[in-house]
Every structure is written in structure tokens, then in C-alpha cells.
Amino acid sequence: MTTHKLLLLPGDGIGPEVMGEVRRAIDWMNAQGLTSFEVEEGLVGGAAYDAHGQSISEDDMARAMAADAVLFGAVGGPKWDDVPYDVRPEAGLLRLRKDMELFANLRPAICFGALAEASSLKKELVDGLDILIVRELTGGVYFGEPKEITDLPNGQKRAVDTQVYETYEIERIAAVAFDLARTRDNRVCSMEKRNVMKSGVLWNEVVTEVHKRDYQDVELSHMLADAGGMQLVRAPKQFDVIVTDNLFGDMLSDVAAMLTGSLGMLPSASLGAPDGNGKRRSLYEPVHGSAPDIAGQGIANPIAMLSSLAMCLRYSFTMGDVADRLERAITTVLDQGLRTGDIMQDGMTKVSTEQMGDAVVKAMGEG
Ligand code: NAI
Ligand code: MG
Numbered sequence: 001m002t003t004h005k006l007l008l009l010p011g012d013g014i015g016p017e018v019m020g021e022v023r024r025a026i027d028w029m030n031a032q033g034l035t036s037f038e039v040e041e042g043l044v045g046g047a048a049y050d051a052h053g054q055s056i057s058e059d060d061m062a063r064a065m066a067a068d069a070v071l072f073g074a075v076g077g078p079k080w081d082d083v084p085y086d087v088r089p090e091a092g093l094l095r096l097r098k099d100m101e102l103f104a105n106l107r108p109a110i111c112f113g114a115l116a117e118a119s120s121l122k123k124e125l126v127d128g129l130d131i132l133i134v135r136e137l138t139g140g141v142y143f144g145e146p147k148e149i150t151d152l153p154n155g156q157k158r159a160v161d162t163q164v165y166e167t168y169e170i171e172r173i174a175a176v177a178f179d180l181a182r183t184r185d186n187r188v189c190s191m192e193k194r195n196v197m198k199s200g201v202l203w204n205e206v207v208t209e210v211h212k213r214d215y216q217d218v219e220l221s222h223m224l225a226d227a228g229g230m231q232l233v234r235a236p237k238q239f240d241v242i243v244t245d246n247l248f249g250d251m252l253s254d255v256a257a258m259l260t261g262s263l264g265m266l267p268s269a270s271l272g273a274p275d276g277n278g279k280r281r282s283l284y285e286p287v288h289g290s291a292p293d294i295a296g297q298g299i300a301n302p303i304a305m306l307s308s309l310a311m312c313l314r315y316s317f318t319m320g321d322v323a324d325r326l327e328r329a330i331t332t333v334l335d336q337g338l339r340t341g342d343i344m345q346d347g348m349t350k351v352s353t354e355q356m357g358d359a360v361v362k363a364m365g366e367g
Contacts, residue, residue, distance in 0.1 A: 001036040004317060007067035009044040009060070009096075012080075012089060013290025014353075015073025016047075017298065018305035021357030022071060025306060025326070028361050034322050035313070040067070044096075045075025045089035045290075055092030064096055065281070069316040071308065072096070072285035077292040097137065100281040102270035103169070104176040105137040105249065106311070107287065109236070109256035109266070114334040115343060118261030121233065126259050131239045132184065133256055134177040135249025137270060139169045140199075142246050163199045165245065170206035176271060177243035178215040183320075187219040187240035191228040191248055203245065225252070232256055263288040264301030264342045267308035269315055282316045284308040294341075298352045301340040303330055306360055329363035 006026070010019035029035040042060035043051055055075075056064075064070050075089035085091075096102070111119060111129035119126045144162030152158050174190070181188045190207045192200035204222060211220045223231065225248040231238065232252060236259050244252060257266050266288070272281035286304030294300055307330065314323040338359050339348040351359070 001033070003036045003038050004068040005066070006037045006039050006312075007060075007063050007070045008039060008041045009056075009064070009070060009072045009092075010041070010047070011045040011073040011075040011092075011290065012047055013074055013077050013292050013295040014288075014300035015045075015075065015290055017295070017300050017353050018286065018302040019071070019073045021302035021353060021360070022305050022309050024357055025309060025361055025364070028364070029322065032365075034325075035317075035319065044072070044092040046077055046080040046083075048092060049080060049083060049087055049089065053087065055087050055089055056095055061095065061099060064100065064283075068279070069312050070096065070100075070283040071305075071312060072283055073305065074286065074288060074290040076290050077295070079292075096283060097270065100270075100283060101138065101272045102281065102283055103136060103138040103273065104173055104271040105135040105253075106180070106269040106271065106315070107133045107135065107249075107253040107256065107266070108268075108311075109133065109253075109260050111260045112265070112331060112334050114331075114337075115261045115265070117345065118343060120258055121236075126236060129236055129259060130184075131236060131256060132180060132241045133249060133253040134173065134180065134241060134243045135253055136165075136169065136173045136245050137249075138246075139165055140246035163197065163245075163247070165199045165202060167202070167206055170203050171210055172273070174207045174210040174243060175214070177241050178211065178218050181218045181241040182215075185240035186217070187221070189221045189223055189228070189239055189242050191223050191225040191242060191244040191252070193225050193248075195224060199245070207243065228252065229255060232259070257287060262301065262343045263304070264340065265303050265307070267304050267311050269308070269311045271315065280316070282312070284312040284316075298354060299341050300353050301342050302353050302357050303340075303360075306330060306357070325364055325367070326360070328367065329360045332363040332367070333359040 010016040111126040116123040116127040141163040144164035192203040194200035310323040310326040313319040337348045
């Protein structure tokens with residue numbers, strides 16, 4: 001079996017706690033011969049700042065660039081509120097995204113049957129939900145120039161943000177969405193606002209073109225992004241893969257997240273441009289932050305981080321069978337009634353971070 005290099009960046013707050021469970025899952029998978037990972041650990045965020053004054057060191061950046069995949073915990077917390085802007089904890093994550101050119105952000109919204117009651121929607125609307133939002137992450141209005149606030153002669157101010165997309169940026173994110181759809185239910189819905197935005201017109205044209213050229217076997221539909229938001233809360237199960245730009249993707253993926261109940265359950269993947277060997281750079285992280293309110297108590301939910309590991313197995317190493325096994329184990333422990341505090345329900349068994357991690361590894365061993 002080929003040995004793959006994983007870099008773990010636990011970060012701050014509950015980051016190291018949930019990463020600890022990932023580490024144990026990896027050790028177990030290695031011991032079983034299911035995987036052959038060589039694991040390194042680095043510092044990011046406030047932890048890195050405390051150690052050497054940067055939010056990520058050049059050394060750890062180099063290790064991230066060289067790794068076959070990076071697993072990231074969470075960064076930030078009140079302790080670092082007053083550190084200078086360019087070395088604040090978030091800067092470490094932004095640097096990783098930029099240097100690894102992570103242009104495709106994958107946010108699944110999966111609703112576990114056992115937790116369907118925690119959704120803000122009716123159980124029948126979300127039970128069995130399994131959609132994937134593919135958000136463009138390195139372009140669009142968050143990065144377009146000009147981006148400024150200027151003073152006007154009349155004493156008022158004028159703020160400008162610029163939405164910019166070029167053909168290649170849309171082509172590559174569309175290709176990721178179509179490729180992923182082929183491994184799922186083979187349907188892509190592209191969302192933009194071509195009725196009021198030129199970038200939406202181009203987005204629509206390019207996605208249609210990529211579909212016609214390379215992906216005619218995949219079903220493609222288009223929706224205006226505002227209508228898409230409505231449909232997400234009206235009938236979310238109609239979607240399989242949604243592909244959209246940076247801004248709409250930010251909002252729509254947060255909406256989709258709430259359909260599934262808890263922040264502590266949601267993984268994400270960010271995929272980059274291929275490196276010299278044709279392999280995509282990739283980073284996997286939970287959607288949640290460092291949760292300073294519960295850090296250090298051993299009660300954080302490790303499932304989002306463990307699900308991020310499952311995505312890593314699937315997308316970086318084509319170990320879909322091991323990923324399936326890990327995800328089945330998560331479903332099993334939820335069906336057994338085990339709950340961390342954040343997803344606790346009447347009549348269920350409250351467990352710690354470590355007990356949840358143990359139970360998932362044990363369930364993996366059983367099937
Ligand atoms: P948060 O996601 O850290 O926490 C929001 C709420 O959800 C808290 O009540 C927290 O206890 C709970 N929660 C989150 N994850 C949980 C888990 N795994 N198990 C149980 N409960 C969980 O978001 P918040 O409070 O807005 O931000 C806290 C810090 O995290 C800030 O410094 C923020 O900048 C940072 N942050 C970092 C992110 C990252 O590293 N990618 C993403 C979001 C926030
Ligand atoms: Mg957001």
C-alpha cells in the first residue's frame with residue numbers, strides 16, 4: 001500500500017480536542033491495514049502565534065504544500081482579539097487557502113435520521129437529506145478590485161466591492177461539480193443571478209458550455225440564486241449538487257447547514273489546483289469554529305472533524321470504501337443514542353468527546 005502524508009493542524013479551542021479523535025481513528029485504520037498514513041502535526045492560528053508570533057510558520061506552510069492532504073481543526077478565540085491584523089489566527093487559514101489555491105469548497109448537508117428532529121424544518125422535509133454545495137472560494141466579490149471606501153466631495157463616503165469572474169475560474173469549479181455529481185446522483189444545479197449581474201451571465205454560459213463539451217451524461221439545471229435559497233428551505237431534497245459563486249455559496253451553504261441541525265456535525269473540503277504531479281492540493285475542516293465557550297472541557301462534538309476525515313479519504317485518496325465505513329459508524333453511534341451535549345435529546349445517552357470518538361472507532365471495527 002502506498003504511504004500518504006497527512007498534515008494535521010489542530011489549531012485553537014476545541015480544535016485539538018476534536019483532532020485528537022481523528023488521530024485515534026487514523027491510528028486504528030493504520031493498525032488494521034485499511035490505510036497507510038504518515039501523520040505529522042503543525043501549529044496554526046493562536047497556537048502558532050503564541051509559539052513564534054506568526055499565524056502559521058514558513059516551515060508548516062511548506063509541510064502543508066508538500067502533504068498529500070491537510071486536516072485543519074479550528075482557529076481563533078478571545079485570547080487573540082488584540083493581536084495585529086496580519087498575524088491574527090484567521091490569517092493562517094487564509095494563507096493556506098491562498099497558497100494551496102483552494103478554489104473549490106465542498107459543503108455537504110446531510111441529515112442523519114436520528115437527528116432529523118433537530119432541524120429547523122419539518123422532519124419529513126429533511127430526513128435522508130444528502131446534498132452537496134460546491135462553492136467557488138478564491139474569486140468573486142470577496143477578492144475583486146477595486147475594493148475600497150472613498151470620501152466624496154459632499155462629505156459622504158462611497159464603498160465599492162467588485163464581482164469578477166474569468167472563464168477559467170468558472171470552468172474549473174464547474175468541472176469539480178460535474179465530476180462530483182457523477183459519484184452521486186448525477187445532477188447539478190447551477191445558481192447565479194444572470195438577470196441582474198454580468199458575472200451571472202458569464203457563469204451561466206460557461207457552465208452550460210462545460211456541460212455540453214464534457215458532461216452531457218450529467219443532468220444540469222439552472223436557478224436564480226434567490227429562488228434557489230427559497231427552494232433550499234421549501235424542498236431541499238430536490239437537489240443533489242449545487243454549484244455557485246463565492247458570495248452566494250457562502251450564504252446558501254450556511255442556510256443548508258441549518259437544515260441539518262448542528263454545527264458540530266458538519267464537515268467541509270477545500271480542493272485546489274493540481275500540483276506538479278497532477279494531484280489536487282486539499283484541506284479538510286469542520287464548518288464550526290474553535291468554540292471557546294466549551295473549550296477545554298472535553299465535551300465538543302468530534303463528528304464534524306471525523307466526517308472531514310471521511311471526505312479526505314474519499315476525495316484525496318479514493319478510499320471511498322473506508323470513508324463509507326467511517327460514515328456508517330457515525331450513523332450507528334447516533335442510532336445507538338449516543339449524543340454530545342450540543343445534539344443532546346431527551347432519553348439519549350450523553351457522552352464526552354472521547355467517548356464519542358471511542359464509540360465511532362468501535363463501530364468501525366464492527367462493520
Ligand atoms: P463556533 O462555531 O466556534 O461556535 C458556535 C456555537 O456552536 C458555540 O456555542 C459552540 O460551543 C458551538 N459548537 C461549535 N462547534 C461545536 C462542536 N464541535 N461541539 C459542540 N458545540 C459546538 O463559532 P463562534 O462562536 O462564532 O466563533 C468562535 C471562534 O471561532 C471565533 O474566534 C471565530 O473567529 C472562530 N471561528 C473559526 C473558524 C475556523 O477556524 N474555520 C470558523 C468559524 C469561527
Ligand atoms: Mg459563512
